[in-house]
Amino acid sequence: AQSVAQPEDQVNVAEGNPLTVKCTYSVSGNPYLFWYVQYPNRGLQFLLKYITGDNLVKGSYGFEAEFNKSQTSFHLKKPSALVSDSALYFCAFYNFNKFYFGSGTKLNVKP
Amino acid sequence: GAGVSQSPSNKVTEKGKDVELRCDPISGHTALYWYRQRLGQGLEFLIYFQGNSAPDKSGLPSDRFSAERTGESVSTLTIQRTQQEDSAVYLCASSLGLGGETQYFGPGTRLLVL
Numbered sequence: 001a002q003s004v005a006q007p008e009d010q011v012n013v014a015e016g017n018p019l020t021v022k023c024t025y026s027v028s029g030n031p032y033l034f035w036y037v038q039y040p041n042r043g044l045q046f047l048l049k050y051i052t053g054d055n056l057v058k059g060s061y062g063f064e065a066e067f068n069k070s071q072t073s074f075h076l077k078k079p080s081a082l083v084s085d086s087a088l089y090f091c092a093f094y095n096f097n098k099f100y101f102g103s104g105t106k107l108n109v110k111p
Numbered sequence: 112g113a114g115v116s117q118s119p120s121n122k123v124t125e126k127g128k129d130v131e132l133r134c135d136p137i138s139g140h141t142a143l144y145w146y147r148q149r150l151g152q153g154l155e156f157l158i159y160f161q162g163n164s165a166p167d168k169s170g171l172p173s174d175r176f177s178a179e180r181t182g183e184s185v186s187t188l189t190i191q192r193t194q195q196e197d198s199a200v201y202l203c204a205s206s207l208g209l210g211g212e213t214q215y216f217g218p219g220t221r222l223l224v225l
Contacts, residue, residue: 032211043115043202044154044216051211090153094211097167099144103153 002027004091006102013081014110021076021105023091031093033074035065038088038104047089050074061085081109113137115217117203123223124193132188132220134203140215141183142208147172148200148219157201160186161208193224 004025013019025031035047048059055067065076076089086109091102116135124130136143145157156170160180171177175193180186190197200221204214 034213036216043218044204046213046215049211049213092154097159097161098156099214100156101146101154 002100004093004100004102006091006105008105010106012108015083016080019078019081021089023074023102025072025093027093027095029095031095034092035076036090083109083111085109115203115205115215117217117220119220121221125225126195127192129191130193132201134186134217136205137215140205140207142206143180143186144204145178145188146202148202195224198222198224
């Protein structure tokens with residue numbers, strides 16, 4: 001069965017510190033991988049995606065993600081967190097005409 | 112430019128009533144998706160339209176749920192005989208539909224079934 005897992009319901013980090021939000025996937029073939037962010041009372045916004053090529057993908061708002069094929073992971077990272085990064089983050093992959101979303105990780109950045 | 116719009120933004124209904132939710136995708140986007148997001152949970156795929164092909168209805172939870180799309184424009188998601196467990200935010204997204212293209216989401220319709 002194809003699935004995407006976000007093992008942490010919540011991640012807490014202090015402003016200015018690096019952050020990582022984890023994502024692993026189980027799928028046949030070579031999926032396209034995405035990260036989306038959902039701010040309170042707003043729709044999901046696209047952050048970044050990996051299709052092929054360089055394993056390190058850079059996206060919006062200073063975020064980046066590293067594709068690791070051997071570990072089937074696509075962790076989201078940012079070198080220095082901002083309080084305004086506090087939101088709900090979703091990992092997703094696209095395969096055979098469908099998108100599969102993780103359950104989401106709530107990121108709390110404290111001043 | 113205009114993004115994906117959904118209406119109504121909020122809907123309160125009584126158990127057993129039918130509701131209709133509307134999605135206006137971005138112009139030129141051939142693919143359209145509906146998702147359900149229950150409180151504190153992730154996105155649950157419901158249905159997918161791609162151009163004039165038959166829709167992928169594999170995510171619809173029961174036969175009370177149906178959706179239509181006219182060509183490559185507006186889509187409506189209908190829930191018949193609503194139940195309290197249908198209470199959720201219903202999200203619509205569209206994409207160019209070329210395969211793995213970025214989805215653009217609407218703000219959602221928050222449905223509350225009393």
